[in-house]
Amino acid sequence: MTKENLSIAPETLARFADLLGPKGFTDDPDAIAPWTSDWRGRFHGKAAAILSPADTAEVSAVVGLATELRIPLTPQGGNTSMVGGATPPADGRALILSLRRLNHIRSISAADNIAVCEAGVILSTLHDAADGVGRRFPLSLGAKGSATIGGLISTNAGGTQVLRHGTMRALVDGIEAVLPDGSIFSGLDPLKKDNRGYDIKQLLIGAEGTLGIVTAASLRLVPAIAARAVGWVGVESPAAALDLLRLIEGELGDSVEGFEVVADDGLGHVLDYLPDARCPIETRTPWHVLIEVDHATSGDPTPGERLEAALGKAMEAGIAIDAAIAVNESQADAFWRLRESLSPAEKAQGPALQFDISVPVARMPAFMVEEAAAAMARFPGTTASSFGHLGDGNVHFHVRAPAGTGDGPAWIAAQGKEISAFVHDAVVAAGGSISAEHGIGQMKRAELGRLAGPARLSALRAIKAAFDPLGLMNPEKLIPLPGEG
Structure with missing residues (x-):
């Protein structure tokens, strides 16, 4: 590929190159190209360079220089956004700010149940580190091998364990971030009580990089799983699935970690997509439910025994049609693989x-x-x-x-x-939200403007203007433009 004539002058790029050095700056079109489109291939942008600072101080310097030069920045982690939230604008006026070099786990403590991670840490890497100290980070999703902590925070990601542990908002105890003027917000201390006015941490969570750049976070850990049971249940309808959830919750309480519902046609797509995959139950029912029950301590009855007893009651009540409980960890992982493969299987269709x-x-x-x-x-x-x-x-x-x-x-x-x-x-x-866990990005921005009430739109725009008056942070994302609301 050849370098395109983008809107940023060579002397401007040179200043960023001088600031970051060869490890932190590239204007090679071949190196940039994979990072200018979203995961689904629906949004395509342009960028004259990728800026890759090595630490928070360099992020601060980059943002300060961008503010001086009036250069917009598109922050990016694993580039797994489902809504085009990390794709640069099509006109090439923004530079990509990659957080992938900020990939250190600064500390992890089983005693405090806290891991301090930089923004570029990959989710699966945190999972492994937490496991190494007898703890776990209770958020998982299909893109765990590429999604980064900064992106998960910036989109307030959910995943499959929200039922018990909540979204990222509930799992972030502290944040470090670079604000649009280049200043560093140092809020990593995991305080249970802090009434110093507006909660800057919560404003940054879910802001999609439009208010500043998350560089690190203190994340809440929970005890490791001592024993678990994973079941697959066939039901007639989503209504029956909700009845099953209420029955399971009544029998097993807050040990229910996951409860996922899948239409049979979606399961069929996964079975076509994955070699050697099969339906866990003998009966192909209109709807399927994946259940995980976790215990932090070993003891009797086991999670499997408790889940089996609860599913027996569901069968007797006519709520469940067929059910199977994984007999070992390998089979439990296979059940979950069916669920985690739904998005790529749908994409392949x-x-x-x-x-x-x-x-x-x-x-x-x-x-x-x-x-x-x-x-x-x-x-x-x-x-x-x-x-x-x-x-x-x-x-x-x-x-x-x-x-x-x-x-x-x-x-x-x-x-x-x-x-x-x-x-x-x-x-x-139905009283719902057009974005539950993927964010607004650019895909849903106009729809947010069309459907959100005037008070919400006014507040969003006022907060954005207060934090980022020059509009340099992740342009064309989240905030509806004038005329879109």
Whole structure:
């Protein structure tokens, strides 16, 4: 590839190159190219260079220089955003600020149940480190091998354990960040009580890099799992799945760590996608539930025995149709692999519009069935279904292009806006949110402007203006532009 004539002058790039040195600066188009598109390949940008500071002091220097030169920055970790939140603008006016070199776990303490991690630490690396001290970080998702701590914080990621442990907001006890003027906010101390006015930490969590650059965080650890049980249950409907959840919670309390619901067509896609995969139960039911029960201590009865007894009651009550409990860790991991492969399996099926939405838990079963049917009736030839975290009211609702659609981008360009409005209107009518755990990014910015109330929009814009009056932090993300709301 050749260097494009982007909007940033060579002498400007030279100042960043001098600041960071050869390890921290590249303007090689071949090195930049993989980082200018989102994971799904829907958003494409341009950047004249990638800036890769080695520590918080260098991040501060980069942001200070960018402010001086009025150069926008697009912060980036693992580039696993589902909404184009880490893709630079198409006009090339922004530089990519990569946090991947900030990849150190500064400290980890079993006594304090705290790990202090830099923004570029990969989630699976933290999992391994916590395991090494007899603890765990209770957030996991399919992209755990590439998603970084800074990105997870900036999008307030959820994952499969929210039912018990909450989103990143509940797991971050302290933050270090570089603010848009280059100053360093030092808030890593994990204080249980702190009433010094506005909670800057919580403003930065979920801000998608629009208010500053998260460089490190103090993260909450929990005891390691001493014993677990993983079950796969077939049910007739999402309503039956919710009944099952309430029964399981009544029997097992807060030891229920995961409760995932999958439509049978979604399972079918995974079985086609994964070699040698099979349905864990003999009966192919319309809906499936994956359950994990965890104990921090060993003892009788075991999680498996307790889960088996609870599922027996569910079978007797007619809530469950068929069920299986993993007989060993390998099989338990195989059950979870089916769930974690849903997104890539859906992607392999062809073009689709993916909606990360939440509605009140009691309304979710009806939404999953009724809105899928409504979408397929409104847009003939499409198929629609959902999967996700029923217990916290968050599912991933997908509308797939008609079979044989060869040009996915063309279909999305022609149908995407109308289908998105249809789904999002239904979500709002049900009292829900158009973004549950993936963020707004650029994909949902206009829809947020269309659907959010004036008070919310006014507050978002006021906070952005107060923190980033020059608008240099992650431009074209999250905050609706004038006329979009």
